[in-house]
Amino acid sequence: MEIPNSVEKILLDEETIAARVCELANDISADYADDDGLILVGVLKGAFIFMADLARRLNVSHHVDFIALSSYNRGTANAGAVRLIMDTRTSVTGQHVLVVEDIVDTGYTLHYLLRTFHARKPASLRSCVLLSKPDRRQIEVPVDYLGFEIPDVWVVGYGLDCADRFRTLPYIGALRREVYE
Numbered sequence: 618m619e620i621p622n623s624v625e626k627i628l629l630d631e632e633t634i635a636a637r638v639c640e641l642a643n644d645i646s647a648d649y650a651d652d653d654g655l656i657l658v659g660v661l662k663g664a665f666i667f668m669a670d671l672a673r674r675l676n677v678s679h680h681v682d683f684i685a686l687s688s689y690n691r692g693t694a695n696a697g698a699v700r701l702i703m704d705t706r707t708s709v710t711g712q713h714v715l716v717v718e719d720i721v722d723t724g725y726t727l728h729y730l731l732r733t734f735h736a737r738k739p740a741s742l743r744s745c746v747l748l749s750k751p752d753r754r755q756i757e758v759p760v761d762y763l764g765f766e767i768p769d770v771w772v773v774g775y776g777l778d779c780a781d782r783f784r785t786l787p788y789i790g791a792l793r794r795e796v797y798e
């Protein structure tokens with residue numbers, strides 16, 4: 618596949634991602650083997666490909682649902698504020714909730730999600746995140762299942778975008794700084 622000019626380099630290729638998703642699915646399947654009522658809640662849009670691959674690798678019964686958020690732009694007075702724009706269709710009360718997120722950057726989004734779901738009294742609440750940029754963290758958030766740690770660069774592909782572009786690249790690539798700065 619041709620690499621767009623905006624992509625500086627491939628950080629994680631398809632095989633590397635697939636192998637790690639498989640490991641995460643095995644860990645999750647083992648941990649929830651004795652539990653009924655697992656719901657994967659994917660965070661749109663960035664987690665849609667990760668969620669689809671992860672869900673199909675699980676060996677435990679589960680439902681899938683989605684939530685959509687919008688975050689205010691970085692550098693504004695509202696930076697860090699997150700708004701719910703689409704909620705799950707299923708009630709999560711008494712269910713085992715696993716939030717599936719594409720990436721943790723400052724941590725505000727995942728913090729908001731965990732706080733929101735905690736208030737709904739699930740039987741348990743954990744997070745599964747494909748990528749983490751530890752150098753950018755502003756608020757500590759628990760990540761129970763993590764795919765990869767990456768440096769502070771803007772990444773695209775495998776569901777992740779830049780202004781809604783590049784989501785369907787099969788790999789995760791670092792954008793050239795001049796594209797997003």
Ligand code: IMP
Pocket residue numbers: 663688718719720721722723724725726727770771772773777778779
């Ligand atoms: P946080 O609230 O700062 O942790 O940001 C989380 C959200 O920012 C993610 O769900 C992504 O939508 C977006 N995001 C952060 N870094 C990147 C990136 O490198 N590529 C694409 N989206 C990103």
